Amino acid sequence: MTVKIFPTARDAQNAFYEALERADLEAMMTVWSEDEDIVCVHPAGQRLAGQAEVREVWRQMFASGPTMRMRITQQVVIAGVMLEVHSVHENITIAGEQRPRPPMVATNVYLRTAAGWRMIAHHASPASVQPAAEPPSASPKILH
Numbered sequence: 001m002t003v004k005i006f007p008t009a010r011d012a013q014n015a016f017y018e019a020l021e022r023a024d025l026e027a028m029m030t031v032w033s034e035d036e037d038i039v040c041v042h043p044a045g046q047r048l049a050g051q052a053e054v055r056e057v058w059r060q061m062f063a064s065g066p067t068m069r070m071r072i073t074q075q076v077v078i079a080g081v082m083l084e085v086h087s088v089h090e091n092i093t094i095a096g097e098q099r100p101r102p103p104m105v106a107t108n109v110y111l112r113t114a115a116g117w118r119m120i121a122h123h124a125s126p127a128s129v130q131p132a133a134e135p136p137s138a139s140p141k142i143l144h
Helices: 009-022 026-029 051-062
Strands: 039-041 046-049 068-080 083-094 104-113 118-126
Touching: 009 026, 009 068, 009 104, 009 118, 039 051, 039 104, 046 051, 051 118
Parallel strands: 039 118
Antiparallel strands: 039 046, 068 083, 083 104, 104 118
């Protein structure tokens, strides 16, 4: 049962990337909705659906322990009352590698639940070109 409450989708996203950097499976799964209608797609990976599949792929990824640092840039947020979509560039650095990797483009979808904001979808893929400079900070778009 989830005990952590994320008051905002941004809080849930921060916890997602912190769990990813720490290779912390329990913290990672706390971010995800407890519902079976969740989806995760890793770069060049298949679509994973449901708690068991999503948990297992993170368990496999975290088996070697913490190895990456993540810097999020180019964030675009589309916000509604019950749903937020965050499109980001994930800038990943792997321990022991001399050069940074090309960025990944990720879409994270969060749903407001009785237990706070939870991730319901994560889809990441390689960026086709080097991203442009960071755009000026803008307020999230609010859908009514």
